[in-house]
Amino acid sequence: MTRTLNFSSGPAVLPEQVLRRAQTALWDLDGSGIGILEHSHRGPEFGRVLERAESLIREVGGIGDEYAILFVTAGATHHFAMVPQNFLTPTTTADYCHTGVWSGKAIEEARRSGTVHVACSSEPDFATVPREIQWSAAPVYCHYTSNETIYGTQWAAPPSLAPAPLVCDASSDIFSRPLDLTNHGLIYAGAQKNLGPSGISLVIARKDFVETGTTNLSPLAQYRTFAREQSMHNTPNTFAIFVIAEVVAWIRDQGGLAEIGERNRRKAALLYDVLDQSRAWKAHAAPGSRSQMNITFRGATPELEAQLLARAEERGMSGLKGHRSVGGMRASLYNAFPEAGVVALVQLLDDVERDGHSRPRPSGR
Numbered sequence: 001m002t003r004t005l006n007f008s009s010g011p012a013v014l015p016e017q018v019l020r021r022a023q024t025a026l027w028d029l030d031g032s033g034i035g036i037l038e039h040s041h042r043g044p045e046f047g048r049v050l051e052r053a054e055s056l057i058r059e060v061g062g063i064g065d066e067y068a069i070l071f072v073t074a075g076a077t078h079h080f081a082m083v084p085q086n087f088l089t090p091t092t093t094a095d096y097c098h099t100g101v102w103s104g105k106a107i108e109e110a111r112r113s114g115t116v117h118v119a120c121s122s123e124p125d126f127a128t129v130p131r132e133i134q135w136s137a138a139p140v141y142c143h144y145t146s147n148e149t150i151y152g153t154q155w156a157a158p159p160s161l162a163p164a165p166l167v168c169d170a171s172s173d174i175f176s177r178p179l180d181l182t183n184h185g186l187i188y189a190g191a192q193k194n195l196g197p198s199g200i201s202l203v204i205a206r207k208d209f210v211e212t213g214t215t216n217l218s219p220l221a222q223y224r225t226f227a228r229e230q231s232m233h234n235t236p237n238t239f240a241i242f243v244i245a246e247v248v249a250w251i252r253d254q255g256g257l258a259e260i261g262e263r264n265r266r267k268a269a270l271l272y273d274v275l276d277q278s279r280a281w282k283a284h285a286a287p288g289s290r291s292q293m294n295i296t297f298r299g300a301t302p303e304l305e306a307q308l309l310a311r312a313e314e315r316g317m318s319g320l321k322g323h324r325s326v327g328g329m330r331a332s333l334y335n336a337f338p339e340a341g342v343v344a345l346v347q348l349l350d351d352v353e354r355d356g357h358s359r360p361r362p363s364g365r
Helices: 016-027 044-061 076-087 101-110 223-228 238-253 256-277 302-314 339-356
Strands: 067-072 093-098 115-121 142-145 166-169 184-190 201-206 281-283 294-299 329-332
Touching: 016 238, 044 067, 044 201, 044 238, 044 256, 067 076, 067 223, 067 238, 076 101, 076 166, 076 184, 076 201, 093 101, 101 115, 101 142, 101 166, 201 223, 238 256, 256 281, 256 294, 256 339, 294 302, 302 329, 302 339
Parallel strands: 093 115, 093 142, 142 166, 166 184
Antiparallel strands: 067 201, 184 201, 281 294, 294 329
């Protein structure tokens, strides 16, 4: 069977060896005679899975004991509410960097809990990451979205000089490059881009920051509950945690985050180079703010875009249509996406441009 080239923004492509390992474990986990879906979350077999997942995340991410590793059975959108509910009150302020749709949703949710100060914004076109940030005087935390999947922008480094712990939505670029934990109180990430299946999120939370959260919430709504009880207050998503462990082990075996980051840089550069030199296609994000995970672009005409999508399907490519809110095209190049797939897309872009947009190219191609 030939696998389709999956450019989906998430759920997204996973390493083949992880899928095959999961296939085996569904029937029999490590010779136990019981599949991972059937094992008790309180049993020793899953206990070893959970311990392995945390150990691998710490090893690959370079994460010290001052941080707790949490597995929350929810997607990243859940944390848009959970973060302010834990740390923001009607009498305090949180700072938010607004760089696109997802940060906008986080801001909207935070305003239910307290005052939100928008420290920077790349409105209206969201083509750049803001260079200047005006932090408020005494925020309880400073939130940013490290990579915006819809507009295709990414922070090259975390925001600087924040006057409070950083909180990061890293859903679409977690473990895609070396992890910088400097000044971070909490990082949350839906798993379905670079870590595993949907329905679970990884949280990397500084233990002292977690303890500053309110206690006036249900235990399941408090990060401290997950930290104190090793994500076992209730039944966790056992299969998803198993897959996350396998994905992080794959990252380690590929050479770690430095090697993965270089691969991702190289893959993205192949595609951006073609877009920048083309007369038929144009990248949305400005140089210096471009995502290595989600490359968004438009065709010169709607007809050209339609032709690209039709021919992509013929060539075994899926998931290139842009988000419904903005249209256009989007190629998501997550960790497990092969470089050969980018080369195939580049060839397709060339072919569609040649056949449907015959004006001469600029020199340098």
